Structure formats: C-alpha cells, structure tokens
Amino acid sequence: MLLICACAVVSGARTVTEITEWGQRATTTVLEEFGIRRHLLGRRRAPSHATLTRLLAALGGDALDTAIGAYLAEHDHTDIRAAGSPPRPAIAVDGKALTGSAHRQRRHRHLLSAVTHAPAVTLAQREVGAKTNETAAFRPLLEPLDLAGTVVTFDALHIVKDQVRWLVQEKKAHYIAVIKGNQPTASAQLKALPWEQVPVAHTAGPTGRWST
Incomplete structure (x- = not known):
C-alpha cells in the first residue's frame, strides 16, 4: 500500500482521495507487482479511501524516513572513485520546504535531509517542526548514520x-562548513589566513570530474 501511495504522489497526487483514485486506475499487473493480494472473488483490488486514511494516520513519518534511509544506505554500493567523485564519500545536510505540502492556512512542511553528493541518495530526513529549527534536528538526523571517514x-x-x-x-567524520556572520570570531580568523599562499590541490571541471 505504501508503494501505491509513493507512486501516486510522484505522479502528482496530493490528497488521500487522489491517491485512492490512482490505485483504482492501476492495472492488475501493477497491483500484483505491488504485492496486493487477491480478493476472495479472485481479483486484486486497490485499497479503499478508508484503508489508506487509517494507514497514513497510523504511520510515523520519521520512522518511515529512518527505515527507507537505512535501506538506501545499505544498498548504496556505488564505486565513488569510478564515478569521478572525490575519494571520500560526502554527505550534504540541507533543509528544504516540501513542495505541495502547503494547504489553505497550513504552511509548507520543512524537512532536513542528509543526501550523498554523488550519486544523490537521501540517507535520512526529518521534519522540522514549526516551533523548532534545523539546528535542533541536526544530531537526531545524523545519529543513526555511519559517518566514519565521510565528509x-x-x-x-x-x-x-x-x-x-x-x-x-x-x-x-570530517566536515566542510560555510562560515558567515553568525560566527564572527571564526569568520575573522579565516579571513586573516594567507589564502593566496595556499596551493590548489583539487579542481572540478564542468562535468564534475575531479583532478589533482
């Protein structure tokens, strides 16, 4: 049923009603691939609006994100050297407003995600509540991940x-961070460094390939 929800949303569905309609239009072959079992009468039926409503109401968003992220991390075996990426695997932490989540008086839902640089795989994400901020979600987001040796x-x-x-x-882990005015001491220290004397160790071309 979660596959039906995911495919419907990717196809543009924004409400439970639209997800239900997508499932009802799905062919028997699609429902079979999704693991929908045969009804007593021998045919496969997509879940009803009431069933999907109960499922989504009972589902923990963070728990689902954690499970999917763990699966993707376990199956992400891309050879980063062969892909032309830097030797160390890199993970970006960034927050974005969820497209299509605003509705009437409700503001966009905000997610903080941990995404590999190349290829782009979302390893974890957490919703940032309206009464908190991304900083509070930083450690809970990264806690389950094995970050040893990553940037x-x-x-x-x-x-x-x-x-x-x-x-x-x-x-x-290692890290690369942007220093701005919210860290005046660190910003001043960095500006005082003799950057013109620092040799260029790596460059990246327009295709993203690295050279040393």
Missing part, C-alpha cells in the same frame, strides 16, 4: 560548537 557539508546555520565536536569526536 559532511552544511551551511552556516549548523556551525554550533557542540554539534561540530560531536560530529568529529563521536561520529569520526
């Missing part, structure tokens, strides 16, 4: 000493 990239919002220390000391 985690994120923007200035997540430059919090405790979180960066946790990332390096406990998760054994």
